[in-house]
Structures are given as structure tokens and as C-alpha cells.
Amino acid sequence: MTPTARALALALALSVTFAGPAVVSAQAHTTGIHDNCTNLNKKWPHGVGRSNARDHTSGTPVRNFYKNTAAYNEADRHNGTLDRDNDGIACEKA
DSSP states (O other), X not given: OOHXXXXXXXHHHHHHHHHHHHHHHHHHXXXXXXXXXXXXXXXXXXXXXXXXXXXXXXXXXXXXXXXXXXXXXXXXXXOTTSOXXXXXEESOOO
């Protein structure tokens, strides 16, 4: 193998190695529903919570949130700041 062919093969291997994962990670990004409460409330207007969650509030508690433990866990795993009062309901609002 000539030095030019060897350099070309090395450059090709490096471009595939470094370009491949960048494309995969960009495609693996979620739709953004869990990025913040504004996006989450577009799908679930009153928030999402565990099936046994109770709203911690001094006023009228929110009871019409979407009750789905798996969806709450996914939101909490993606962005742990969506349930600020740690009551098991993310992005609750009346």
C-alpha cells in the first residue's frame, strides 16, 4: 500500500468513526416534551403524575393531572426539575 493510499484509508476511517456517532446522537434526541413544563403541558395540560400521587398545596389541590407512573418516571428521568415540590406530579397546574 502506497503512503498516499494509506493516508486516504486512515482519513476515511477517522471520518466514519467521528461522523457516525454524531449523527446517531442527534437522531436519538427526544421530541423535547420533557425539556420543560411548557412543552410537557402541551401534551398533558394539568401535568403528569404517579397513579397514587396527591398534590401538596395549601390551596385547592390539582386532581385532574394525567395519572401514569411510567410517563412520570420518564419525565423525571429526563429532567428531574419538573416536579419541584416532590409530590409525585410534574408540571401540575389547575
